[in-house]
Amino acid sequence: MKFDGYRLLARLEGDDIRLITRGEQDWTERLGPLAKSLQQRFGDHQALVDGELVHVDEDGLTHFGPLQAALAAERPDELVFYAFDLLWLDGHDLRALPLLGRKELLAELLLRGRPRARAPVRAHRRRRRRAARAPAPSASRASSPSAPTPPTRAAAPATG
Template identity: 45%
Template sequence: MTDRPRSKPLLADDKPVKGRIRKRRDPAQPNLLLDPMPHRVEPALALLQPKPPSDPRFIAELKFDGYRLAIHVEPSGVRVLTRGGHDWTARFPAIAEEAKTLGVASAILDGEAVVLDEQGRSDFGALQQSLGGRGGKLKSSEALFFAFDLLYLDGHDLRDMELSSRRHLLEELLVGQEGPIRFSEEIEGDGNAIFNASCEHGLEGVIFKDPDSPYRTGRTGDWLKVKCIQSESFFVIGYERSSVARGGVGSLLLAARKGDDLQYVGSVGTGFKEKVAIQLRETLDKLESRKPPVSYGGRRKNVVWAQPTLIAEIEYRAWTDDGKLRHASFKGLREVQDNAAVYEIHD
């Protein structure tokens, strides 16, 4: 067997290595194509469905109950944007710091910020309180960001790529991450079985996604959501005074959109503790209105009407025959910057 030839040393004793003088780039030679990084991307949204899809191709993820966010990792730093495009980087400092350690030059991660309860379930009220309530200025040290999509990576716009490939890249990016930023795992199995199990464990529901779909803004049907318990956003249009209830608030009066008007959809008297009730009363008193902002034929006493400014997330079981919420429970107030869609009634 012959010996492998030895490589010549880079530096010889008598002749130093000299590089060739580079010629100017030929203007006719094409540049390496890189996609400009979007300043902001309108999010893809899940379409509400009464039951899981029958298509076995659809992948399943747990539905989180928090704030939809996009993390932009840029050469100049990190931005954390709300669904409405507002910069909340300062409100989630731990998430922003974690994003700096991902080892990429540029990226856009789509996901949701949550606070988990003792059972590991996302708790919207706890997230709100960690931020100081609606309009609060606290920095949440408890929030986690569960990333479920990757829209841009190191100069390449991935939105036209199929979801399965985007999630593969995202999983590789987040492998081993157990800090504030985590990968939203896919749940394997039959869609109906996954949904039933999530409801049995008291979870929000399940998101089903077409693995072959590109990333498209809005409710296109590529993503579907099936909820265990109904939860929607409504305007708070007043409250009923009470000398018995904690905080002096007997119930909150709610309204939904109907065309260009609002329609009264009932009230909610559970789900808020004394501290939250006091904050609600003080805020609504500042928004007090002499006239009800909706057509109201009720007989409630001691009602304080308010301008329809506050948006509340309400959990409920069903609708009554006369268009009112049944078994409603208050979960928390939505931020204006969250761009939450108020429930709309269609004829």
């Protein structure tokens, strides 16, 4: 899923939390409430979390303009951090693990002690069964969620 926002790495080492942009700018002070929230959720764990900082409208869609406006007006409480990958945890590089395993571990850390919300799915069950029987498209996938994440090269072209 593509979000319309800013990519951030959250580095958590005890009380030292850093929110770093793709351009290596430290946004920790700009996003104080986010840093505090991550510290509370991760506790004593040391972690490197990959995610996207976004502004979400009433329909659940992300928009870049309101994100920039909230940042310019110093209103970080209007923003959401979608954490989508756990790259490092408590001294262990997790990139060799399958992506789905890292996502499950990330969800456990973020949701521990919190009730899990469940969306009603009964009304869509028949549609899901039909979709599951439909033939897959003939396109090939560049990566698999069950495969390890290969290391990136500094000289690799940007993919946008």
